[in-house]
Amino acid sequence: MISRTQFYLLTVNYTLGTTLFVTINAMIGEAGTDAWMMPLWAGLFGMIAALLWIALLKSSPGRSPVEIALEAWGPAGAIIGILYLAVFCLTAAWALRNLSDFMNETIMPNTPPTMFHVMFLLVAGYAVAQGSETVGRLNAVVTPFLAVPFWISLTLATAVWDWERLEPAFRDPWAIFRFPVLLGFPFLETFSLTMLYPKVRSGAAGALVLGVASAALSISLVVFMTLGLLGPERAARINYPIYTIVQEVELGQAFVNIHSVLTVILITLIFIKLMVLLYAAFETIGQLFRPASRWPHLLALAILLSSAAVAIYENPIQNRIMDEAYTFIFISFYAVLIPVLLLLSGWLRRTAAGRSRSRRG
Amino acid sequence: MLRRRLAASVILALCAALLASCWDRSEMNELALVSMVGMDRDPDSGKITVYMQVINPASGTSAQGAPAGEQAPVYTYKVSSDSFAETQFTFYKLMPRKMFLHHAKAVIISERFAKQGLREFINFTELMPDARSSVPLLVAEGPVGKVMHTFTPLERNPAESVTSRLELLYEMAMMSGRRIEVRDVIERSAKGEIAVLPMIAPTARRGDPNSWELNAEIDANANQLKISGGAVIRDYRMIGRLTDDELVLHNLLDGGKGRFVRRYPFRDGHIAVNMKNRRAKKKLEWRNGKPFVRVRIRVDISTVGMSEFHPQTIGEIRELEEHVNRSLAGELEDFVDRTRGKGWDLLRIGGMLRRKAPDLPDPDRAAEEAEVGIEIESRLTGMGNMSRLYDETGGTR
Numbered sequence: 232m233i234s235r236t237q238f239y240l241l242t243v244n245y246t247l248g249t250t251l252f253v254t255i256n257a258m259i260g261e262a263g264t265d266a267w268m269m270p271l272w273a274g275l276f277g278m279i280a281a282l283l284w285i286a287l288l289k290s291s292p293g294r295s296p297v298e299i300a301l302e303a304w305g306p307a308g309a310i311i312g313i314l315y316l317a318v319f320c321l322t323a324a325w326a327l328r329n330l331s332d333f334m335n336e337t338i339m340p341n342t343p344p345t346m347f348h349v350m351f352l353l354v355a356g357y358a359v360a361q362g363s364e365t366v367g368r369l370n371a372v373v374t375p376f377l378a379v380p381f382w383i384s385l386t387l388a389t390a391v392w393d394w395e396r397l398e399p400a401f402r403d404p405w406a407i408f409r410f411p412v413l414l415g416f417p418f419l420e421t422f423s424l425t426m427l428y429p430k431v432r433s434g435a436a437g438a439l440v441l442g443v444a445s446a447a448l449s450i451s452l453v454v455f456m457t458l459g460l461l462g463p464e465r466a467a468r469i470n471y472p473i474y475t476i477v478q479e480v481e482l483g484q485a486f487v488n489i490h491s492v493l494t495v496i497l498i499t500l501i502f503i504k505l506m507v508l509l510y511a512a513f514e515t516i517g518q519l520f521r522p523a524s525r526w527p528h529l530l531a532l533a534i535l536l537s538s539a540a541v542a543i544y545e546n547p548i549q550n551r552i553m554d555e556a557y558t559f560i561f562i563s564f565y566a567v568l569i570p571v572l573l574l575l576s577g578w579l580r581r582t583a584a585g586r587s588r589s590r591r592g
Numbered sequence: 593m594l595r596r597r598l599a600a601s602v603i604l605a606l607c608a609a610l611l612a613s614c615w616d617r618s619e620m621n622e623l624a625l626v627s628m629v630g631m632d633r634d635p636d637s638g639k640i641t642v643y644m645q646v647i648n649p650a651s652g653t654s655a656q657g658a659p660a661g662e663q664a665p666v667y668t669y670k671v672s673s674d675s676f677a678e679t680q681f682t683f684y685k686l687m688p689r690k691m692f693l694h695h696a697k698a699v700i701i702s703e704r705f706a707k708q709g710l711r712e713f714i715n716f717t718e719l720m721p722d723a724r725s726s727v728p729l730l731v732a733e734g735p736v737g738k739v740m741h742t743f744t745p746l747e748r749n750p751a752e753s754v755t756s757r758l759e760l761l762y763e764m765a766m767m768s769g770r771r772i773e774v775r776d777v778i779e780r781s782a783k784g785e786i787a788v789l790p791m792i793a794p795t796a797r798r799g800d801p802n803s804w805e806l807n808a809e810i811d812a813n814a815n816q817l818k819i820s821g822g823a824v825i826r827d828y829r830m831i832g833r834l835t836d837d838e839l840v841l842h843n844l845l846d847g848g849k850g851r852f853v854r855r856y857p858f859r860d861g862h863i864a865v866n867m868k869n870r871r872a873k874k875k876l877e878w879r880n881g882k883p884f885v886r887v888r889i890r891v892d893i894s895t896v897g898m899s900e901f902h903p904q905t906i907g908e909i910r911e912l913e914e915h916v917n918r919s920l921a922g923e924l925e926d927f928v929d930r931t932r933g934k935g936w937d938l939l940r941i942g943g944m945l946r947r948k949a950p951d952l953p954d955p956d957r958a959a960e961e962a963e964v965g966i967e968i969e970s971r972l973t974g975m976g977n978m979s980r981l982y983d984e985t986g987g988t989r
Contacts, residue, residue, distance in 0.1 A: 336721055337721050338616070338721075339615070339616040340616065340721070341615040341616045342614075342615040342616050343615070346615075350607065353607060354607075357604075395943075395947060396779075398947035398948065399946070399947050399948070399950040402950060462779045462782075462783075464778070464779055464782035464783060465718075465775065465778060465779060465782075468718070469718070475725075478724055478726075479724055479725065479726035479775065481726065488694065
């Protein structure tokens with residue numbers, strides 16, 4: 232069992248995870264100086280989606296969506312469970328690949344990507360095998376070491392801040408509708424946290440909604456700072472604007488390499504996302520197949536994920552194209568459509584049961 | 593249980609060895625620390641020449657002192673090719689260490705290259721993960737090779753010498769700005785605004801002195817580098833030059849916060865006034881449907897350096913301040929008119945209109961038609977070491 236605070240921190244870090252890598256420049260490319268408003272709208276949408284999942288989870292307390300599906304639909308529910316397993320695996324592989332892309336493009340161009348994948352999977356797998364307490368506690372312990380240096384390094388960069396870069400303001404507040412990817416990713420992706428939801432002692436619902444809201448605010452603030460520090464022209468073109476901002480920070484003559492600090496923060500955030508996804512996949516396997524052993528199937532999962540991470544796309548350009556074309560539909564299918572169907576079937580069954588009871592009575 | 597834990601910790605410790613980045617390790621002793629980059633492009637053949645000035649790690653304090661044993665503080669490598677990508681790797685024909693660009697302090701481009709346009713170079717450098725764009729960009733007057741092959745006295749590393757002078761010129765003379773880095777050229781060009789870069793030129797040469805000979809030479813003016821003048825860049829291309837005098841006025845209008853001196857006719861002679869820019873604000877107003885840019889600058893003036901006149905009464909202080917207000921405003925208005933006449937929007941009125949009035953149908957035209965009003969508010973705040981000047985013997989004042 233984990234605490235409400237741990238669940239909240241997991242939600243925030245999970246949502247920030249790959250978002251800080253992949254969508255910042257796309258957002259600014261789409262909405263220019265008003266890009267900082269996009270994560271706010273998307274976050275609002277994410278909160279509504281979180282309320283939907285909470286309604287589903289509350290309808291059957293203590294059970295995960297996979298168990299709810301099994302209970303509601305029997306064998307068809309098992310298919311849903313396998314589908315969720317595939318989704319969690321795919322998302323985990325995706326996060327891994329985003330990580331190795333970042334490392335290869337910035338400070339470690341020669342290291343084979345598989346090396347990153349395998350090492351991260353080993354550590355994440357170890358944490359997951361220890362159970363939800365370890366996952367929650369590990370994240371709670373590292374969070375201050377991520378948040379404090381992250382905001383300090385961005386603050387150090389504010390020497391080059393220029394308000395002119397944020398003008399003209401409020402020209403395009405509805406850009407989010409031209410760029411629906413952001414509605415799906417990252418906020419709908421937080422669906423994987425529902426696998427951890429039953430493990431929270433109490434107050435999980437508030438923690439989830441608040442976590443999504445905090446993450447949306449953080450992303451919005453990061454985009455705002457990126458605009459003020461790099462300007463929309465550069466920020467829309469550079470692959471990892473936050474990295475570039477910190478790369479260009481100079482503290483006197485000696486400290487010109489503080490971006491390595493930022494690299495560690497960003498990859499740790501991705502690690503947390505990976506850990507949650509791995510946990511979700513691991514739990515799904517446990518609930519679907521009830522394996523007798525505790526961890527050997529984690530090893531199989533790690534092998535699967537490390538190869539999927541290499542095969543998922545050939546280059547980040549494909550990643551962007553895939554993101555823009557399919558992500559929203561893909562995520563909506565499993566994070567909105569299936570939960571709605573589950574809720575509906577549960578409601579129908581309850582009303583049917585209620586009716587038969589009243590008829591009998 | 594204990595044995596299992598021990599085994600687990602040993603396995604984890606062994607994993608740590610894998611994390612030490614075997615593929616991307618970089619040993620200090622295997623790096624060529626590039627301190628300054630020079631670039632030129634032949635306008636006829638299109639051939640690109642790149643110079644890399646690399647710090648000589650052996651030229652520390654230990655190598656100094658013994659004249660015969662002294663080593664050059666930097667080595668300059670030169671490579672020519674048809675594209676930037678090719679030059680990047682052909683350096684290894686000459687260079688025995690891995691090129692490390694992250695600590696580069698300055699980039700110098702030849703004037704003819706700047707006139708052909710820098711967009712290709714800027715795309716190349718922004719694409720490179722290990723190159724920072726927060727480096728000052730300077731335009732070399734004359735061949736860039738000469739600049740790259742010149743030692744500097746006092747500050748032995750030429751790149752350090754250049755950046756240190758840029759900082760001093762900004763703080764002490766306003767002859768350099770804050771927006772002179774590669775990233776500023778990118779941002780301003782992308783916005784359709786003008787950037788002004790410092791210019792650098794080798795001074796008169798006597799022979800071809802090496803580092804030791806230069807350090808033994810008393811005349812510090814000869815055989816070194818001089819930073820003077822400004823290159824006007826629009827759309828990644830150099831379109832003109834500013835003199836040192838104009839550079840001060842430009843940096844003042846651009847919001848630079850340094851000290852500077854202006855000399856004005858005053859009473860029956862001249863007066864040189866030390867000033868420090870406190871605030872420069874541009875505001876967009878509309879007069880009869882036309883944009884009006886109101887520039888308000890507040891400067892502090894000081895009696896330091898004012899060896900011709902020392903105000904004694906409130907009336908004299910006001911007279912001095914008003915004189916400075918009028919003279920500086922007049923100078924700035926002249927400068928703005930002159931440069932706008934050449935089609936240089938150094939006040940960046942076009943950009944201002946695009947930001948403040950984004951619905952304007954033709955911001956460039958409106959910028960040309962815009963009127964500019966300059967208001968100076970000077971205040972005597974600084975005080976020299978005297979309250980009265982020494983008068984001529986038997987003088988009247």
